[in-house]
Amino acid sequence: MPTRRQALALLLSPIGQRQESRNDGRRPTQRIIIAGGGLAGLCAAYELGRLGHDAIVLEAQMRPGGRVRTLRDSFAQGVSVEAGAARIPNTHDLTLHYAREMGLTLEPAVPPELHTAYHVRGRRIVMDGKAEDWPLPLTGEERREGLAGLRKRYIEAALQKVRERGFARDELAAFRDWDRPTVGAWLRSEGASEGAVELMTLGMGPEIGSAAWYLMYSMNLAGVRESFHIQGGNEQLPRALAARVNVRYGCAVTAIEQTEAGVKVIARRGNGIEVFEAARAVCALPCPVIGPALDGARLTGAKMAAIRSQRYSRSVKVFLQTRTRFWRAQGLNGSVNTDLPIERLMAGTGETGTERGTLAAFPIGAYAAELESMDDAERVRTALEQARRIFPEMGREFEGGVSKCWGLDPWQRGAFAIHGPGEIGNIATLARPEGRIHFAGEHTSRWTGWMQAALESAQRVVREINA
Numbered sequence: 282m283p284t285r286r287q288a289l290a291l292l293l294s295p296i297g298q299r300q301e302s303r304n305d306g307r308r309p310t311q312r313i314i315i316a317g318g319g320l321a322g323l324c325a326a327y328e329l330g331r332l333g334h335d336a337i338v339l340e341a342q343m344r345p346g347g348r349v350r351t352l353r354d355s356f357a358q359g360v361s362v363e364a365g366a367a368r369i370p371n372t373h374d375l376t377l378h379y380a381r382e383m384g385l386t387l388e389p390a391v392p393p394e395l396h397t398a399y400h401v402r403g404r405r406i407v408m409d410g411k412a413e414d415w416p417l418p419l420t421g422e423e424r425r426e427g428l429a430g431l432r433k434r435y436i437e438a439a440l441q442k443v444r445e446r447g448f449a450r451d452e453l454a455a456f457r458d459w460d461r462p463t464v465g466a467w468l469r470s471e472g473a474s475e476g477a478v479e480l481m482t483l484g485m486g487p488e489i490g491s492a493a494w495y496l497m498y499s500m501n502l503a504g505v506r507e508s509f510h511i512q513g514g515n516e517q518l519p520r521a522l523a524a525r526v527n528v529r530y531g532c533a534v535t536a537i538e539q540t541e542a543g544v545k546v547i548a549r550r551g552n553g554i555e556v557f558e559a560a561r562a563v564c565a566l567p568c569p570v571i572g573p574a575l576d577g578a579r580l581t582g583a584k585m586a587a588i589r590s591q592r593y594s595r596s597v598k599v600f601l602q603t604r605t606r607f608w609r610a611q612g613l614n615g616s617v618n619t620d621l622p623i624e625r626l627m628a629g630t631g632e633t634g635t636e637r638g639t640l641a642a643f644p645i646g647a648y649a650a651e652l653e654s655m656d657d658a659e660r661v662r663t664a665l666e667q668a669r670r671i672f673p674e675m676g677r678e679f680e681g682g683v684s685k686c687w688g689l690d691p692w693q694r695g696a697f698a699i700h701g702p703g704e705i706g707n708i709a710t711l712a713r714p715e716g717r718i719h720f721a722g723e724h725t726s727r728w729t730g731w732m733q734a735a736l737e738s739a740q741r742v743v744r745e746i747n748a
């Protein structure tokens with residue numbers, strides 16, 4: 282019987298280590314072409330390489346990491362921001378594991394003693410454990426319970442039911458009872474008032490996705506006490522993985538085809554075309570950029586339909602550089618959820634040796650599309666105007682800003698998968714291998730929206746290939 286420490290070490294040991302003994306020379310090594318050099322593709326290549334396979338990653342851009350991207354150039358010395366993945370919750374074991382395995386240093390994303398705030402109907406409410414006075418149409422009981430009480434009554438109770446419905450055995454099937462209604466419709470059907478619905482969905486809106494998707498998101502944050510950030514920027518993680526695998530940059534995959542005998546992956550590089558033949562292929566591309574690349578892949582209609590219909594948030598981040606991190610002096614960590622169109626402000630995590638900081642307006646719902654229709658300067662002006670309503674200090678603190686629109690990025694066309702009513706089962710369809718083609722990426726995991734999703738999907742693909 283292993284001790285708790287040994288059991289944890291086994292659980293957190295890299296998949297390659299656990300499977301190396303099974304790949305003892307009797308199993309033939311294979312050539313595998315991986316489309317996409319985000320965390321999913323890179324991690325799959327890393328683990329396949331450790332098992333002796335010949336894995337080649339084809340990445341369209343000149344850099345690895347996809348949606349994990351640290352920006353420095355537009356900011357003052359010592360300031361950097363995360364255009365994509367910013368925080369690693371302490372429960373995301375795979376992300377923490379790979380960061381440590383790559384020798385990277387984890388640091389708290391924000392000082393844990395500081396508080397998150399809300400800005401609703403022009404009023405600030407700080408989540409510091411004191412009584413909350415929400416300017417929303419709540420019932421007397423909801424008002425007494427506060428936000429934590431509402432979450433307990435609706436979300437934690439539903440998550441307990443999800444666990445009782447076999448979450449440990451089949452993670453997706455356990456959410457099926459919540460798959461039909463939107464999150465707003467479900468909360469109303471449970472008796473929540475309009476004010477309570479608004480409060481519990483602040484920053485995303487009640488119609489953003491199904492109740493199942495919302496509960497899955499909540500499950501992925503259950504038990505989180507603190508969040509981490511990689512010293513020097515989260516981009517260090519894909520860079521460290523990329524340094525250990527064979528990546529061909531500037532190789533845009535245009536087609537993945539398969540026969541009984543093998544796969545053919547066609548990529549555009551510069552003015553030419555390259556053809557790679559291999560035993561298997563891994564498609565680690567986000568759904569919106571797959572386009573016609575799988576048309577000759579002999580996939581089922583269900584798989585193609587799931588890829589084509591997958592919705593994504595078009596999240597935008599508008600970064601506002603400030604002279605100081607003035608919110609900290611007010612006991613705040615810079616995370617503010619609001620009923621203003623920008624939905625939320627988030628403080629940067631990457632300042633070293635400077636007083637300066639950043640606040641990012643970060644809408645994930647409908648307003649992101651509106652921001653996309655503006656130019657960069659207009660996005661910054663709009664975000665600043667709303668940030669000033671939350672923090673009047675922005676008038677003197679603001680130094681400049683830049684934005685990142687994930688929906689406009691030609692290699693992403695979206696930020697993360699969102700599942701609407703009736704769509705939770707798509708995750709299993711998106712993940713299923715078909716013939717010699719395997720599927721990895723954030724959208725194929727229940728951890729959808731997190732780096733953990735990409736890493737978990739990579740480990741699944743390695744198990745499929747090495748079975």
Ligand SMILES: Cc1cc2nc3c(=O)[nH]c(=O)nc-3n(C[C@H](O)[C@H](O)[C@H](O)COP(=O)(O)OP(=O)(O)OC[C@H]3O[C@@H](n4cnc5c(N)ncnc54)[C@H](O)[C@@H]3O)c2cc1C
Nearest residue numbers: 317319320321341347348366367368534722723731732735
């Ligand atoms: C705004 C935002 C905030 C986020 N916040 C967090 C957070 O705080 N914490 C967290 O853990 N996660 C967060 N995430 C999620 C996390 O970044 C992703 O889940 C994860 O990085 C996805 O990795 P992936 O490998 O599946 O996909 P990607 O990173 O999208 O990788 C796909 C790769 O494929 C490449 N590609 C595209 N087309 C082609 C082609 N034709 N040929 C070859 N290559 C191609 C792309 O260039 C890209 O490198 C956030 C994401 C966003 C966008």
